Amino acid sequence: MPNRYLVIIAALTLMTGVAAGAFGAHGLKRAVDADMLAIWHTAVLYQLIHGLGMLLATLLAAHFASSLLNTAAAVMFAGVLVFSGSLYVLVLTGTKWLGAITPLGGVAFIVAWAMVAWAAYRAA
Numbered sequence: 001m002p003n004r005y006l007v008i009i010a011a012l013t014l015m016t017g018v019a020a021g022a023f024g025a026h027g028l029k030r031a032v033d034a035d036m037l038a039i040w041h042t043a044v045l046y047q048l049i050h051g052l053g054m055l056l057a058t059l060l061a062a063h064f065a066s067s068l069l070n071t072a073a074a075v076m077f078a079g080v081l082v083f084s085g086s087l088y089v090l091v092l093t094g095t096k097w098l099g100a101i102t103p104l105g106g107v108a109f110i111v112a113w114a115m116v117a118w119a120a121y122r123a124a
Contacts, residue, residue: 003058006073010054013080017047020088028091036091043087050076050109057116064123072115079108 024040032040054073061069083105086098 003062003070006054006058006061006070009077010051010058010073013047013051013054013077017044017051017084020044020047020084032091039087040091043084043091046105046109047080047084050080050112053112053116057112060116060120064119066119066123068115068119068122072112072119075108075112075115079105079112081105082108 020040021044024037024044028037028040054076057069057073057076061067061073083102086102086105089095090098090102
């Protein structure tokens with residue numbers, strides 16, 4: 001996937017993360033209990049961190065001329081969809097079984113960061 005598209009996806013991930021954070025702070029405060037609100041905030045935090053990670057990996061891909069870094073950015077996006085997405089749906093619907101797939105998103109994050117480290121190691 002071209003870097004330009006990865007930057008667009010990263011920016012949209014960050015934009016929706018900010019919107020989700022605002023919604024959690026203002027719209028959900030009275031609708032869900034404190035435990036569910038904490039889960040929402042965790043989803044927002046990981047979305048924002050990995051949106052920035054996507055931007056970083058994409059920019060580093062150009063610097064190191066490494067397609068592995070582009071792949072890492074895509075894996076981070078998949079992690080956001082699974083990790084944060086499952087937590088958002090859990091909070092909004094109360095569907096508890098979604099908590100079982102959340103760790104798969106966490107594994108995607110770990111794999112993506114390992115890819116970033118491996119790409120930097122190989123570039124040296």
